[in-house]
Amino acid sequence: MRIEALRADITTLEVDAIVNAANSSLLGGGGVDGAIHRAAGPELLQACRPLGGCEPGDAKATPGFRLPARWVIHTVGPVWSGGGRGEPEVLASCYRRSLEVAHDLGARSVAFPAISTGVYGYPADQAAEVAVSSVKATAGRLPDIEQVLLVAFDLTTLERYERLLAG
Numbered sequence: 001m002r003i004e005a006l007r008a009d010i011t012t013l014e015v016d017a018i019v020n021a022a023n024s025s026l027l028g029g030g031g032v033d034g035a036i037h038r039a040a041g042p043e044l045l046q047a048c049r050p051l052g053g054c055e056p057g058d059a060k061a062t063p064g065f066r067l068p069a070r071w072v073i074h075t076v077g078p079v080w081s082g083g084g085r086g087e088p089e090v091l092a093s094c095y096r097r098s099l100e101v102a103h104d105l106g107a108r109s110v111a112f113p114a115i116s117t118g119v120y121g122y123p124a125d126q127a128a129e130v131a132v133s134s135v136k137a138t139a140g141r142l143p144d145i146e147q148v149l150l151v152a153f154d155l156t157t158l159e160r161y162e163r164l165l166a167g
Helices: 031-040 042-051 087-105 124-139 155-166
Strands: 002-007 017-022 059-063 071-076 109-112 147-152
Touching (some): 059 087, 071 087, 087 124, 124 147, 147 155
Parallel strands (some): 002 147
Antiparallel strands (some): 059 071
16 A cells, blocks of 8 residues: 555546545545535535534445545544544544445545644644554454555644654
8 A cells, every 4th residue: 555645626536436524524624624624515415414423533335426426435534632532542443433334435546635733633743643644553363455545634734744754
């Protein structure tokens, strides 16, 4: 599995699956979640309704509808509360479960945003470390996934990912 970092708008990527940093209702929100819902069109909301929400650390899939990606994998990251309430484990589970769901769908390429670093307040440096270590740890178990993209919205996040991937 190739793990790469890039700065891009995740809604424009031609990959098999993009991961949505969703809220537990899966019914849309702000940030990445809102952008994905807007780009995918109203069909995405319709597909999310019967899923019954999603627990933090888990992941559920829908079609990508108007996105270039075939699927959207919705995962719910932890809200940062100082790190002592299992946040790193829940965040790691988001990456692991998203890759497992992607594998089950037959996806060969998956793009992730920086889960929980927006309004959920997870410190960006720590979140990037969890992202990279979780993807690397899961990669060996899912050989059919050929490419994982860690998508940065800004240059600082991109440089953080690149540093971790090089180390």
